[in-house]
Amino acid sequence: MATYMDVNRVQYVAFSGTVAPLSKLYFCRHCLKLRSRDCVSQEVDSYYCSNCLENMPSPDAKLKKNRCANCFDCPSCGHSLSTRATSVAFQDPDNPGKSTPKKVYYLACGFCRWTSRDVGLKDQLIASGGWQEQENPNEKRISELLDYYKHLAQKDQTEREKKKYSRRRSYLHLSEKFGLTSHAIKKRSALMGIGGISIKDDDLSVDIEPSLAIDKVEELPDDVFTKPIVLTDVTTIRQRHANPDFQPTHISQLYPRHKTMLIKRSQRCKECEHNLSKPEFNPSSIKFRIQLVALHHVPEFRIMSLPNLQINKEVQLILTLFNPLDTLTHVALLPSPTDELKWDTAKVVLPTCELVLSPRDDTAEFDDTVDQQQNFKDDPSVVVSRKSNKIGFIVKVTPMIADDDVRISFIMKYDYKNMTPALQTEKKQPEITWLQFPVLVNLGKITG
Amino acid sequence: MPMFDTLAYGGEKTPVVFDIGTAYTKCGFSSECSPRKIVPSTVKKAKTGELVNIYDISDREELYRLLIDFVHLLYFRHVLVPKERRVVIVESVFTPTMFRETLAGVLFKHYEVPSVVFVPAHLMALFTLGIPSGLVMDCGYKQTIVLPVYEGIPVLKACQALPFASKAVHNYLDAQLREHGIVRDSQGEEKPLSSVKDIVDENILEDIKVRCCFVTKLDRAQQIHAVSAGIKDAELPAPPPDVQYPLDGANTLTIPGKIREHTFEILFERDSEEQSVSTLLLDAIIQCPIDIRKTLAENIILIGGTCMSVGFQHRILTELYSLLNSPRYKNRLALKSFKFHHPPSKRNCVAWLGGAIFGIQEILSTRSISRDQYTKNHCMLPDWCSLYDYEESDNHSAILLKKEASKEVLPSVSKSPRSPVVAKKV
Numbered sequence: 115m116a117t118y119m120d121v122n123r124v125q126y127v128a129f130s131g132t133v134a135p136l137s138k139l140y141f142c143r144h145c146l147k148l149r150s151r152d153c154v155s156q157e158v159d160s161y162y163c164s165n166c167l168e169n170m171p172s173p174d175a176k177l178k179k180n181r182c183a184n185c186f187d188c189p190s191c192g193h194s195l196s197t198r199a200t201s202v203a204f205q206d207p208d209n210p211g212k213s214t215p216k217k218v219y220y221l222a223c224g225f226c227r228w229t230s231r232d233v234g235l236k237d238q239l240i241a242s243g244g245w246q247e248q249e250n251p252n253e254k255r256i257s258e259l260l261d262y263y264k265h266l267a268q269k270d271q272t273e274r275e276k277k278k279y280s281r282r283r284s285y286l287h288l289s290e291k292f293g294l295t296s297h298a299i300k301k302r303s304a305l306m307g308i309g310g311i312s313i314k315d316d317d318l319s320v321d322i323e324p325s326l327a328i329d330k331v332e333e334l335p336d337d338v339f340t341k342p343i344v345l346t347d348v349t350t351i352r353q354r355h356a357n358p359d360f361q362p363t364h365i366s367q368l369y370p371r372h373k374t375m376l377i378k379r380s381q382r383c384k385e386c387e388h389n390l391s392k393p394e395f396n397p398s399s400i401k402f403r404i405q406l407v408a409l410h411h412v413p414e415f416r417i418m419s420l421p422n423l424q425i426n427k428e429v430q431l432i433l434t435l436f437n438p439l440d441t442l443t444h445v446a447l448l449p450s451p452t453d454e455l456k457w458d459t460a461k462v463v464l465p466t467c468e469l470v471l472s473p474r475d476d477t478a479e480f481d482d483t484v485d486q487q488q489n490f491k492d493d494p495s496v497v498v499s500r501k502s503n504k505i506g507f508i509v510k511v512t513p514m515i516a517d518d519d520v521r522i523s524f525i526m527k528y529d530y531k532n533m534t535p536a537l538q539t540e541k542k543q544p545e546i547t548w549l550q551f552p553v554l555v556n557l558g559k560i561t562g
Numbered sequence: 563m564p565m566f567d568t569l570a571y572g573g574e575k576t577p578v579v580f581d582i583g584t585a586y587t588k589c590g591f592s593s594e595c596s597p598r599k600i601v602p603s604t605v606k607k608a609k610t611g612e613l614v615n616i617y618d619i620s621d622r623e624e625l626y627r628l629l630i631d632f633v634h635l636l637y638f639r640h641v642l643v644p645k646e647r648r649v650v651i652v653e654s655v656f657t658p659t660m661f662r663e664t665l666a667g668v669l670f671k672h673y674e675v676p677s678v679v680f681v682p683a684h685l686m687a688l689f690t691l692g693i694p695s696g697l698v699m700d701c702g703y704k705q706t707i708v709l710p711v712y713e714g715i716p717v718l719k720a721c722q723a724l725p726f727a728s729k730a731v732h733n734y735l736d737a738q739l740r741e742h743g744i745v746r747d748s749q750g751e752e753k754p755l756s757s758v759k760d761i762v763d764e765n766i767l768e769d770i771k772v773r774c775c776f777v778t779k780l781d782r783a784q785q786i787h788a789v790s791a792g793i794k795d796a797e798l799p800a801p802p803p804d805v806q807y808p809l810d811g812a813n814t815l816t817i818p819g820k821i822r823e824h825t826f827e828i829l830f831e832r833d834s835e836e837q838s839v840s841t842l843l844l845d846a847i848i849q850c851p852i853d854i855r856k857t858l859a860e861n862i863i864l865i866g867g868t869c870m871s872v873g874f875q876h877r878i879l880t881e882l883y884s885l886l887n888s889p890r891y892k893n894r895l896a897l898k899s900f901k902f903h904h905p906p907s908k909r910n911c912v913a914w915l916g917g918a919i920f921g922i923q924e925i926l927s928t929r930s931i932s933r934d935q936y937t938k939n940h941c942m943l944p945d946w947c948s949l950y951d952y953e954e955s956d957n958h959s960a961i962l963l964k965k966e967a968s969k970e971v972l973p974s975v976s977k978s979p980r981s982p983v984v985a986k987k988v
Contacts, residue, residue, distance in 0.1 A: 252906035
């Protein structure tokens with residue numbers, strides 16, 4: 115059972131040419147092709163928080179910058195924070211001698227013991243928080259800049275439009291003056307800013323104060339030479355990067371961060387744009403609404419027993435073949451015509467007869483009264499074992515190259531009952547198509 | 563849901579902005595004040611499981627595959643990008659051609675983005691300030707690059723670069739610690755760090771640098787340099803206190819105060835060509851026409867993560883003034899003052915923020931390369947270092963030229979003519 119441990123032993127060639135184990139491939143039942151990661155497009159399906167498993171619609175997620183409204187990450191170690199309740203005695207303002215206990219909440223990290231009290235955040239009266247958000251002090255300035263450049267860009271755009279209509283006179287065409295290079299650079303957008311058009315134009319209704327350069331910068335504090343560093347008080351670079359707006363340098367500046375949402379993804383065939391995999395909407399469900407993975411549609415090979423591989427000596431190898439489909443499947447093995455991948459390092463003799471696989475039946479496992487073996491007339495020199503939807507069969511292999519892995523390849527051809535929804539509604543007999551997929555098997559090193 | 567997106571937020575969807583630095587990638591949406599995430603620019607190799615920096619992969623096909631993984635993480639783990647967003651890539655002017663072409667291939671072919679625009683980081687820095695001209699220094703992980711920008715046009719002729727930045731600091735720190743670092747294990751036994759096998763990797767070096775080291779003052783640094791140059795009577799200034807740095811559960815590393823202070827000096831030491839991080843700024847100014855020099859000197863912008871080191875900016879400022887009086891520049895530069903800008907963001911995110919501001923504008927559609935254009939132009943990108951005329955794509959000789967143009971050699975080319983012609987003019 116080499117392929118339970120190492121899925122890369124038996125690989126399939128997807129339509130795009132990608133080689134991957136069956137468990138990493140999709141099967142598009144609309145184009146009837148194996149699809150690998152390279153020929154599916156990924157999409158964001160739904161947003162959810164991994165801590166509270168709450169679903170968030172995408173406009174909300176966008177507004178909240180893909181962060182959960184209720185859950186926080188520990189700014190010190192990145193673990194999820196939990197809310198702790200405690201009671202604090204409050205002085206009653208009406209009668210000073212008496213104090214009433216009151217429930218208050220704070221955030222604490224169960225992993226590194228960081229609490230929101232460590233950095234002087236006030237305890238909250240409600241469990242869900244109401245924690246104040248940190249605000250970027252530069253937000254106003256940046257939005258001014260955005261407005262300003264937007265305006266500038268519009269101006270640039272209209273000027274371009276104007277230029278399109280006014281005919282340029284050739285002698286004013288300065289771009290030729292500097293030869294080919296500058297001519298090309300002119301056309302090359304990336305290096306040019308939009309500052310090229312005059313910023314100081316009078317008719318700019320939106321104007322900003324350009325940033326003022328000053329001749330003072332932060333000086334090195336004198337006590338750096340004398341004061342010993344308390345290492346635990348200085349944040350690490352990871353703690354700083356966790357909060358890009360502030361990048362706190364001292365642990366007293368750490369602030370709980372809203373937890374980043376995770377997403378459920380759906381995959382789509384790039385060719386026919388049908389969904390290949392679509393998860394259920396509910397974040398706590400691990401099931402799929404659509405799941406066209408190759409494991410459910412393509413018979414799977416595994417290596418059952420591996421004989422001693424010796425150079426130039428024919429050995430018998432037993433492969434098992436599983437039928438994942440709930441229909442009777444006929445499999446034929448054909449030699450691969452051209453070896454484009456330069457995969458083969460051994461000669462292989464494939465069974466010439468057709469291998470018949472009984473349909474998959476999940477209940478058959480528990481039912482040991484029926485012996486299905488009688489129904490099939492197997493050639494005992496090919497099929498060595500048969501149990502429910504699985505057979506073991508013999509392939510003869512002669513390793514040819516001494517100092518390399520022994521690798522064989524063949525083409526699997528099987529009949530697939532096409533049950534696309536369109537056909538089902540027409541109440542026709544499901545169409546039977548013969549599908550062919552190249553299979554690559556790596557048998558490992560020569561043993562002796 | 564995508565339908566509601568467009569209805570609720572008026573037509574154009576906000577583009578995504580990536581600043582893929584050599585050490586850290588900043589990613590987020592345009593028109594926001596800060597990137598959503600800052601993540602290491604590393605990707606796991608599927609076969610071996612080892613983490614590699616995406617700029618260290620030299621094989622084009624492997625890079626393509628790993629960039630798919632890397633962009634996948636950016637898209638679906640860090641930024642959560644909905645479909646059909648334009649992409650703004652903030653890049654260094656010296657990004658290897660192979661890297662940007664492969665990245666464009668990944669975005670256009672695999673992710674099928676509608677358009678991509680590559681913008682130079684130095685130019686983007688000015689967008690965060692609202693000024694058209696400035697002298698931008700980007701001190702990041704592998705290189706320090708100084709590029710003057712005048713009226714929105716980068717002056718490439720005056721571009722200066724040195725392979726000294728964060729990585730050089732790490733290497734120096736590593737060498738010093740191996741020589742002088744002492745590890746104390748749980749039994750209280752002390753032994754040199756070099757006897758403990760491979761316990762200090764680059765992440766730990768970076769952590770030590772960030773938390774313990776600082777850029778010292780000029781007068782102290784001059785004493786240090788005098789000692790290392792072997793001048794008689796030179797004495798080291800009294801070192802700052804040592805730091806006990808816990809390596810793992812059992813071992814504690816003692817970092818001598820001397821190393822804390824000396825580590826960053828690798829950036830300010832003159833190399834064999836008499837260059838350091840601060841001379842880059844002056845050399846760039848010298849390469850520029852005389853009438854824009856004053857403007858540049860009074861609009862200096864420092865960006866990149868290394869500029870956030872404690873004391874770095876002050877050291878640059880004091881060095882600039884002291885260099886001005888040195889014989890090397892005294893007769894060539896007639897500058898009186900240097901002024902620094904303070905961008906509205908942390909310095910490692912400045913280029914990203916510029917890209918985010920650039921990204922919201924209407925001109926983005928005309929400036930970027932659309933997917934159609936990309937396929938029509940045989941998957942070629944416009945680039946400053948190639949003579950290939952992007953809009954007239956039939957020019958085959960130009961295509962050949964482009965293929966030969968390797969950007970990696972350019973920094974040294976731009977460095978070598980130390981331009982005596984310009985010097986005479988002064």
